[in-house]
Every structure is written in C-alpha cells, then in structure tokens.
Amino acid sequence: MIRRKKGLIIVISAPSGAGKTSLCKRLLQTSPLFYYSVSFTTRPPRKNEIEGVDYYFVSREEFQKMIERGEFVEWAEVHGHMYGTSAKLIDEAIKAKKEVVLEVDVKGGTEIKRRYPDSVLIFLLPPSWEELEKRLRNRMTESDKEIKQRLARAKKEVEYAPYYDYLVINDDINKALEKLLAIIEAERCRMKRFPTEELKNFISNE
C-alpha cells in the first residue's frame, strides 16, 4: 500500500466576523488526528486560561531567545505582548502524521507557506461585506470605533486572499465544515504527498 510521508499543515485565516474560531473548534472535534498548534505568548495568563491548552506562557526573555534560535515559524507583537508559533511543535506533529491546524493572520499564513511550501492555506470569508459588518455589530461587545478598526483591518486581510490555496465561503457553518473536511481529504490524496519511490516499488513488485 502506498502511503503519505507526513501529516498536513492546515492554515486557516479570515477577517474577524468570518466565523473562524467556531469553525476551527468544530473541525478539531471531528477527529483526534487533528492537532491544534498552541501558541507561545508573553502575555500573562487570564483567569481560566490553562498552560499548554490556551497558550504556552513564557517570559519576554525566553521569547526573545526563541526568536534568536529561529524556533518560531511566525511571531508578532500585538498590544505590547508577543505571540509566536513554534516550528518544533509543528515538525513533531507532522512527523507523527497528525494534521496540524493553525489559526493565524494573513501575515503569519504567508510566513508559514514560505517555511512549509506544502502547507494548505485556507481563507474563510462571510458571504458578503454587509454580512461581515452585521456579524461584527451583532457582537455588541465592541464600540463603533473598534468595529471600524476591525473593518479596516478586514479589508487589508482580504487583499491577501489571492495568496491562499482555497477560499471557503462561510454562509452556513455545517456546509463550511464539510468544505474544510473535503479540502483536507483531497490534500491527503495529492500526488506530491506520496513518495515517488513507493510508486516505483509498486510497479517493480510485479
């Protein structure tokens, strides 16, 4: 039987309001094969946040050393705190044939693609701009100023969409989940993921 070499790296990006977090949660529940890559951060843990589940909490010094050692695939500073994705955790997971799921912004997505050209970049969008705005306003938790900032940021993020491999329109969460699962199943069948020696062995076993 011809087998794949490694697990997949699945990157999901979306402007806020596209429903990324709920969809990722649903995706992870479908199979124990999925591995959600936990980020490192210098932000102090909030109440209820668990080390190794929500984040790996590290000091700024430690984070800086990790940057210097090239341990992050991508990292960013947001509101004075550092956030980073560990390359080591990804490498271990794909070697163990797990499918790594990463929820990152468009900048992080393109950086992951540069380091892992075989990663699968999926861009999620709501069915229309009006719907995106509506979903953001319905959250109520945010001020008008914050909503405007998020919309401006969303606009910038959509400009990166053409660099992604797939576009999933999140009109209905169940349909969007089905599309995600189809993309992952299809990517498992991509010829480039099978070792060429195995195809050679296949015919030489005659």
Place this chain on the structure above:
Amino acid sequence: MIRRKKGLIIVISAPSGAGKTSLCKRLLQTSPLFYYSVSFTTRPPRKNEIEGVDYYFVSREEFQKMIERGEFVEWAEVHGHMYGTSAKLIDEAIKAKKEVVLEVDVKGGTEIKRRYPDSVLIFLLPPSWEELEKRLRNRMTESDKEIKQRLARAKKEVEYAPYYDYLVINDDINKALEKLLAIIEAERCRMKRFPTEELKNFISNE
C-alpha cells in the same frame, strides 16, 4: 456572493483492473451536475450501443476533418479504429458550469492538461500490484497472453502517475468514491477558480 467562473474538468486515468469504469459510473450517479464526455469513434456501433450515449459514431473522413480543424483535445488509433475527445463539448459543458468527467488513458490525460491547465487529473490505483493482477485474472474473459499484455501496459501507465494531481487508492469502492467527491469539492474551493475582480468587489462594497 463570490462565484466560480466555470465548471471543472475531471480526468480519471488508471491501469485496467483498477476499477475505473465502475467508479466513474458511481460518481456520475451522485449528481446531475456531472457531465460525462462522450467520445467520437470511427468504430461501427455494436448491438445495444446508442449514438450520443456510448459514442458519437462518425466516418473516418469526418474524423479526419475534425482532427484537421483541431476539434479534438486528444485522439488515438486503437486496433484500426479512431477514438477522440471533442474540445467543443468540453467547452460548452464547463461554460454551463457542469463538471466534465473524462475517462482517458495517461497519454490523453497529459494532453488534456496541456490544453486545459486547470483540469484536475486523478490517477486511480488498486492497493497493490498483486491485487491488480488478481483482479485481471478474475475477469476470466481474457487469455494469459492478454493479461500479460495488460500488465505490461499497466506498468507503463503507472510511470505517468507522477504527472497527475491526485492519487486515489481503490481499496474499497465506497471509500474511493468519497475521496473522488472530496477532491471535486476541494477543487471547487481553489482560490485560482474565483475571479480576482470578485474579491476586489467584495471589499469595495464596504
């Protein structure tokens, strides 16, 4: 809502014994969106064969004219008869957003890819060479000499597999069908199939 431009062109190739014909039949039954591209041939119709269903039956002169007018994406002469795939039928079907399914050999597959770079090439294999041989022998209808010829031909065909986009191992027909459907669903979501203007419109509708 952002929409795809055209239907897909799905090319399925396999050595005989891989179960291609049964799988294609099952695939076509899943949705009226699929369009099975009927070939043209100079071979006289057999009893029960229907014009436009099994083949379009044409004279050798007509076939020759079609070649000269560049109407075939691919054609071949087998046992003194000509067989060809019409580009016009494919073009009409994808414009109508149908998903065209083509069952062709590896030579035909690579020719279709050259003319339609966005076509989806799927290679089907049985789980092992032993299984391929077993399936061919179980058909009983063929002599030992014919089986040897088919095995030799199969070996040549598998050498083309790396040029295909996907590899589906047909261990179980239901699982193989699920994989085919996942590949088709995923290909519908490929970013390159969405017009860039539509993405621009999406953000300019702000």
